[in-house]
Amino acid sequence: MERNVMVVDDELDIRVTVKAVLGPRGFNVMLVESGAKCIEELENGFKGVILMDVMMPDMDGWATVREITNRGLQKGNIISMLTAKHEPDTDLEELAESVIYYVRKPFEPNELVAVVGEYCDLLVEMNGEGSND
């Protein structure tokens, strides 16, 4: 199964960095610059791991997750927040069912590869269980 990753971040440098780290390690990396674009790609049928920046203009990361959940688009995907905040966000508690973890900025390249790899494996497992049902 393809290891799809969507990076949702308004900062170009972050998007380029994630792609540079994950691209050569066998991940298909899609880059979008806003929550609205992310929802658009999900509506178009994207399935995979979503690395969602928290602080974005217009629609921030948490608002985007809420919209994704409201539209039922989180099914078959894993959403992980990509954040530069030090302390856990209270929104994480509210949206714990939709969001599985934080990836903190700045991240070590190997650390990012390992974490996203785990998510992809988990996604395969989840989808496998889903198809058995």
Place this chain on the structure above:
Amino acid sequence: MNQQQVDMSTDADRLISDRGVPTTVKRYAPVVLVILTGIMLTSVSFQIVHKSDWSIIAAGLSFTGLIAVYLTMLVGRTSAIEKTVVNRTTELQNEIAQRKLAEKRLQGKNEELLATQDELREVNQHLEDRVSERTAAIEKLLKQKEDFVSQLGHDLRSPLTPLVGLVPMLREQQKDPESKELLDVIARNVDYMKHLVEKTLQLATISSMENASFDISKVRLSRAVDDLIKRKEYQFTQNNVTVENRIEQDVTVSADKLRLLEVFDNLASNAIKFMPRGGNLTFDTQVNGEFAIVNVSDTGIGISSVQMGHIFDEFYKADQSRHDLDSSGLGLTICRRIVEKHGGGIWAESEGLGSGTVFSFTIPLHVRAFGQDALCARQ
């Protein structure tokens, strides 16, 4: 009132006994009375004598004399009493006037006191309002500080992300040894900046945290140290450090476990750094009243007495040239802040350079609820 009457008669008696009968009365009243009584009695006696004899006349005259003396004294006494009554009445009137005056003054004072009380109430209310305003202002400032730290964290970490992510990749891809060396320099400095930013934000976060924000729970100290040893196993092995956990199993403390682990982590990292040729790191504890004293002992290079006075200061580095890129100078400051926020204290002891160091800190023991001892012992 009865008491006054008693006092007045006592005074009249005293006046009589002290001064005797007033001169005018003494002088004239007996004479007048004796003459009048004598004439009256003599007249009566003569009528009787006319009928009987002279002995009866003599008796009448003696009786007349006695009555005269008695009357004289009675008049004197009455006059003294009247005078005393007049004096006492005057005194009482004066006293009443004075009392009325005092009452009036008292009333004035009462009114002043009531006015002062009102003023005080107003001042108190004003102070309470000011305290509320100041509290609200402080809360607002704390919130601003928290937001500032959060925003600063975001703004410092974000530009570090491409550096931390891309520099190691470029270094790996680089074949030219000279370029690789230059990228090593960049990588080391990027790591240092990342470390410094993390520690600075960690300190700012802990400092602005209210004590109530700590997630206090029962923590088994020996287990927390075991967790730390597992987490840092690689570093201990790489640096030839032998670790021993001598903390007894039953010592439990009330602490925020993650923050406590930060203290252990910082102290262990510090010990590793100052044991460049390897050595022993020992964790043990003693119970002292309501606190556990945790000792973290190393066999490293030790601390000089000059350094000892500064090691918990912000941004203090043992390397005074400040070229040490492995240290932010904040690790021990963070330890102190965390320990103090738990109500404990932290200190270090060293026999001097080359003699190793013992870092000790106190942390409140977990208070067992009644009947929980047996349960805790089994856990």
